[in-house]
Amino acid sequence: MNTASAYFLANIPSPDRGVWQIGPLSLRAYALCIIAGIILAIWLGERRWVQRGGTKGTIVDIAVFAVPFGLVGGRLYHVITDNQLYFGEGKDPIRALYIWEGGLGIWGAIALGAVGAWIACRRKGIPLPAVADAVAPGIVIAQAIGRLGNYFNQELYGGPTDLPWGLEIYQRIDPETGLPDALNGVAVTDVPLAVVHPTFLYELLWNLGVALLVLWADRRFRLGHGRAFALYVAGYTAGRFWIELMRTDQANHILGLRVNVWTSILVFAGAVAYLVLAKRRGPRERPEDLATDPDDGGAAGDGVEPSGDGSGEEDTDTTDRADDGGRDGSGGAGGATARTEVG
Secondary structure, eight states: OOOOOGGGGTTTTTOSSSEETTTEEEEHHHHHHHHHHHHHHHHHHHHHHHHOOTTOOOOOOOHHHHHHHHHHEEEEEEEETTTTGSSTTOOOOGGGGOGSSSOOOHHHHHHHHHHHHHHHHHHHHHOHHHHHHHHHHHHHHHHHHHHHHHHHHOOOBBBBSSSSTOOOEOEEEOTTOOOBEEEEETEOOOOSSEEOOOOHHHHHHHHHHHHHHHHHHHHHHHOOTTHHHHHHHHHHHHHHHHHHHHSOOOOOOEEEEEEHHHHHHHHHHHHHHHHHHHHOOSSSOGGHHHHHHGGGGGOOTTTOOOOOOSSOOOOOOOHHHHHHTTHHHOSSSSSSOOOOOOO
C-alpha cells in the first residue's frame, strides 16, 4: 500500500508485536489481558455480592469452578466453529490446545462457565441467578479488556476504511527465520499493509456501555433472579450482531451469515424472553438467601450491611424485602440455574 506516510498520522497504529521473549519465557499480551479481565470480574462480582447481602469470599470460591470451566468452554466453542483452522490436510490438530495463541468463544465460555458456577452454588446452597446478577457487569468489562488482546494479536478487524480512526495492519516477521509470522512475529516497518475498521475497539466500547447500562438498571429497578445477567446478554449480543457483520476474518457461514451472527440472534432472543418471564418471580432475592452456611466458609451476612443495588449506597427500599418474605422460594440449595467471545 504505497501512500504518503502523512496520510496515516491520524490512524490507530497496531503494536509491533504481541509477544515478548524473556529468556525461555514467552510473555503474551493476549494472555495478560485475559488474566486481568478475570481478576477484575471476580473483584467487582465479589463487591456486588457482598453489597447484596452475600457472604464475603463467595464469588472467589465460585470462580475456582467457573473460570476453568469457562476457559475450556470458550476454547471448545472456538475449535468447533472454526475447526478448519486445526483439522484437515496440512493442519496441526495439537494447536487446538494452544489457547495462548488466541481463540476463545464467549458463548462457550459463558455456557460451560455457568456449569462450573452451578456446581459451586449447589455446594454452597445459594441461587445461581443471584450470583449471575452480581457478576454480570464484571464479565462484560472483562470482555472489553480481552479485546485489547485481539489488538495486540492484530486480529479480528473489519474491512478497509479511510476514517481517521482506521487501524493500521503491519506485516510481522519471525526475527530468526525471516518468514512471515502474524502472531508471534515482529513488525519490521511502520508502513501498513492496510487500514481497516478496528472492530475490536468498537466491541470494547460497546461492552463498556453495556456494563454501565447493567449497573444503572440494576440500581434503578433492583433486578433479581438473573435479570441483570439477562440484560447484559441482550445488550452484548445486540452489539455483537452488527460488529460481527463488519468483521472480515475467516469464519464459517450458515445461509450466508457468519455463525456468530446467528448465535447472537438466537441468544438475544433467549435473553429478552428470560427478562420478560423472570419479572414474574417478583423482587430481588432476600439477603438471607444469599448468605452461605457458617460451616461452608463464612458467617451469614459477614458483618456487612447490604445495599441491595451493587452500587455501594445504602438500600432504603425495605418495602420490597418485607413483601418478599414468604413469597420467594427461589433461594437456598438447588436454586434456579442461570451462557460472552473473546475470539
